[in-house]
Amino acid sequence: MEYMTALEAAGKWGISDRRVRALCGQGKIPGVYKDGKSYQIPADAEKPADGRERADRQTDDGKRYLKWDNEIVGVIGKNNALSFTKPEYNDVVALYAQGQTKWAPEVFNEFLAERVVSRDRRDIERILFRMGLSQYDVPRIAEFTRGIHPKDLLWIARSKSERFDSAMTDVFSSVFLQRIDLAGDSIDTPEGYNIKRYGVYDGKYGIYKQRISPLHTDVESEIAVSLLASMLGVPVCPAVRTDKDTVFSTFLYDFSKEYIVHFRRLFDGARSDNEYRNLIGVRPQYRDDVARMILLDFITRQDDRHLSNMAIKIGNDGESFYALYDNGRSLFYEDTEEMVINAVSDPVKFATSFGYSGTYWDHIREIAAERGSLEGLVNLHVAVGDVKDILTKAKFTGYRFDGALEWILKAINMIRNLPD
16 A cells, blocks of 8 residues: 655645644555654645644634734735735835835745745755646645745745744754754653753744753753854854753755755665764764864763764755854763762773764774874864853753863863874
């Protein structure tokens, strides 16, 4: 039997993929089974008659809403004509409205054409397939992507009450990123509590990540690594605290034109035990980038670097090594005071592992021997006071502050003292 995904069923039946998943979960589609986190639906399955025809696509008598974040600034009719309700809401909305209160359907479609995924994306056929489309159709694409674009906070809501963060998470998880996403592999805690969601903060798109547990300092570690990496000269996605238990990690790519591919996708078959060799073997042009990553991860005692939280960015101009992200499981984020004391007393013995075998320190020595020198890869001239300031800004306290400070300084000193 042939099967289709929830997104393919959504395109076929004219409802949202979220609604399809809900119907699957309610047992209303015969023959459905779950493969991991995804539903597999019989290709010949008929849309359930649940009394909610087109409810997810258009509500309130067929109306949709143009919103800025969660504020309605316009009403979209059945024929795609737009009536602005707040044409002067802010400078950006006013610039689009140009003093007008109504847009004819063709004008609104021109607006959408500038916001939907580019037809020149390398993966456009795969994107269209995810949406159940056989050809590039701006209004239909906008139904799936909601007109979300990284240049501003305008988007299309299907109801007055629908919120931006919820819609954005749906769009990213089903269209832009699907299983190749920047949230990495660890979306849920062992208890099933979702700790990551897509969203916007201070006008930038990215991921909100909640503290793993009250005993962990992964939020502080994510911020500290972002600040320290900037000082060392290693590109990472900026991280800022949004509240006591939440950190926001900013995307550094234009998701309307570019996309991210995890390194895991670059391998086909078995890999060797030496992950450093694996990485530079599959992408030798990123030898320096991989070396910088390994140096940063040793200095911050990273404990969760894997092939699904390192990536390349692909666009019309080619590909490049993407800034590091998902850096919170570092700097003793879950360790006891006894463990921290033992680790800082012997960084060689307590260096974390990378790949199937070998620690970060093992790989650093291998890289140094291979290159002859680590000069120029990262800035190793970091003052004690600067590191203290970083940990203070990240809100480290107690033994984890002391342990992180000592580990960082010792790790940098070890690298500096490697023989040329």
